[in-house]
Amino acid sequence: MRRILCALGVVVAGAWGATGAQSKLPVQTADYTRLQSVGDVQLSPSGGDLAYSVTTNTQPGRPTSSTWLRDMSTGDTVQLENGSEPRWSPDGKRIAYFGRTEEGNGLVVADRRGAAPRLIASIGSTNHPLPSSGERVAWSPDGRSLAFLSATDGPETDDANGDPMVITRYLFKPTAAEGLTRFNDNKRLHVFVADVATRAARQLTDGPHYEHSINWSPKGNQILFVSNREANADKVFNYDIFTVNAQDGVVTRLTSTKSAEYEPVWSPDGSRIAFSGTTRELTSSETTKEDTHVWVMRADGSARIEVGQSVDNRQGAPQWSADGRQLYFTLQERGNVRLASLPVPDAGGRIPPGRGASPTTPSPALPSTAPTLIVNQPGSVGAFSVVKGRLAYAFTSPESPAELFVLDDAARGEGTASATTRATPLTTLNQTLLGGRQIAPVEAISFTNEGFTVEAFLTRPLTAATAKPGTVPLIVMIHGGPHGQQGPAFNHKAQVYAGLGWASLMVNYRGSTGYGQKFADAIFRDQNGAEARDVLKGVDAALAKYPWLDGNRLGVEGGSYGGQLANWLVTQTPRFKAAVPSAGISNLVTQNYLAYYHDYLAVEYGAFPHERARGDADERLIIDMLWERSPIRYANKVKTPVLFVHGENDNDVPIEEAEQFYIALHDVGVETIMLRYPREGHGLRESRHIVDALERSIAWYRRHFR
Secondary structure, eight states, X not given: OEXXXXXXXXXXXXXXOOOOGGGOEEOOGGGGGGOEEEEEEEEOTTSSEEEEEEEEOOSSSSOEEEEEEEETTTOOEEEETTEEEEEEOTTSSEEEEEEEETTEEEEEEEETTSOSOEEEEOOOOOOSOOTTOOOSEEEOTTSSEEEEEEEEEOSOOGGGGSSSOOOOOSSOSOOTTTOSOSSOOOEEEEEEEEETTTOOEEEOOOSSSOEEEEEEOTTSSXXXXXXXXXXXXXXSOOOEEEEEETTTOOEEEOOOOSSOEEEEEEOTTSSEEEEEEOOSSOOOSSOOSSOOEEEEEETTSOSOEETTTTOOSOBOOOEEOTTSSEEEEEEEETTEEEEEEEEOOOTTXXXXXXXXXXXXXXXXXXXXXXXXXXXXXXXXXXXXEEETTEEEEEEEETTEEEEEEEESSGGGOOOSGGGGGGSEEOBOTTHHHHTTEEOOOEEEEEEEEXXXXXXXXXXXXXXXXXXXXXXXEEEEEXXXXXXXXXXXXXXXXXXXXXXXXXXXXXXXXXXXSSSOHHHHHTTTTOTTSHHHHHHHHHHHHHHHHOTTEEEEEEEEEEETHHHHHHHHHHHHOSOOSEEEEXXXXXXXXXXXXXXXXXXXXXXXXXXXXXXBOTTOTTOOBHHHHHHHTOGGGGGGGOOSOEEEEEEXXXXXXOTHHHHHHHHHHHHHTOOEEEEEETTOBSBOOSHHHHHHHHHHHHHHHHHHOO
């Protein structure tokens, strides 16, 4: 434990630098290694202490994270040595976290200032894909015990890792982000309980399944968890909610739906459970087209009510207010991530008087209650914590990566943009760096295409004020998903391009989130169709609005699905002078069978590749529809030089997707280069790789913009 110094960037006085814009430099590629961001945020039960993490990119490898403990009354802040994921004890006097002591690595407990750390239990991990998993540790309400997750050996035999490897599992690859191996370690994640005083640990769950997202009941006897208990859980993705008795290990199933439930949390009195969930029968383990909404149910799983049904946008995992009357959650909306709240109906579906609706309206026809927007300025809310009306949250603004803010009396909400000043910044991690940089503005533009209103965000070049007509190159930066969004939040790459005198355009094409379910569903059985047309229409809209753009110097890039769209676009038009697809699909057929997941395209097309398209006039085979929309099928039409970027051990979009398109373009005679980054999975994570890829992208564009 050590005292924080000014380098952490805790707000003490003054505002961001007053240096004139003329003396500031543009954002540099190497600035990435100096950027910092707030991650995890946890208020103590009294709201008097705050634990939060800070992610840095100073090492050449992957980002590193440090944890800090702040006394909210004095502002005194100390670092929690060698710790992550801090969770406060019910009395706020101790903190549990994953870390290292002289006794070893694992689950550790220290006092509220990080002193006297004790190793409670060693922890086993797994590389098995567990998307949208939540909490890994939970205190008992009396503070005497800790529930935690740890991995044990699965039922597979040693042959699975032998010579030769004998593969029997359907899901035999690891999670997308791991980047170190090609194979599942076959370990299973289970729930354990440890006595904090004696450090004696007991395993509560076992078997061939995985348990995660735990939360201990305020009544002390039940621990919530999420698990996929399908007969073939490797093949059918379906999370349900369960409890396990903390004493005898008896497991009780609370939900049994064909849809998915995520991250359950007990109400303060233990009578109800809030969670996020979907309603459709088929959900992908890789991405979900259906927006998750906030739900509540009784402690026994009955009286399930969709609290968020009146809000037609994607909602994050909920947190309860102290009195159990409100649920707080993040809300994706038009390129931003808000923080919102909704009143909680009673078990009969009625919202008591004074909470925004009639007291007589029953479920399922809940009143159409508009959410209270707690944080609603442009940008993205990350982690947040609400305790007794005090809100602490991480927020990425258009000017900076995520900083830490606190808002008291959060139930009031911010209401209007002018009220956002009520939030107090607690960190200025990037003040020293970005206070000396020119930050380019981001503007929203909208256009109509095929009956849909589509929104895009353009980052202006720093030279825009003096640029002559037709002199500014435009880079189209396409988001992944496809069910994701881009917006005004700080984007290092876009800012670097702006400093070079280039504009960048991010189009939230049909299929994106934040614009309602109908908009997200608009690409059903239409991979690379409506999305590509929206991107091209967005380019036309930008060229029409900004006369200084040069339509003859266009670049296109994107990651994951954005890389796939970049691959597709260069087969459909020669208007892009250079392309940089990253982790992109080139062959939808091979992708379906080579990725760690095999249900994504089934969700997007309504059936698996070997099946026929139900409702299709010709009842075509899905596999034929996939091949029809595969970029590599049209490799002979490509004229644009392509720079492929890929992680060597990408198990989400395997590197074979880049390899085959790379060879196809060579055969066609198109200039192409493939960058393969070792130790990387889906998307680059090592700082030196991220900077290197950006610098090579810039060189590629410069070469072909001449």
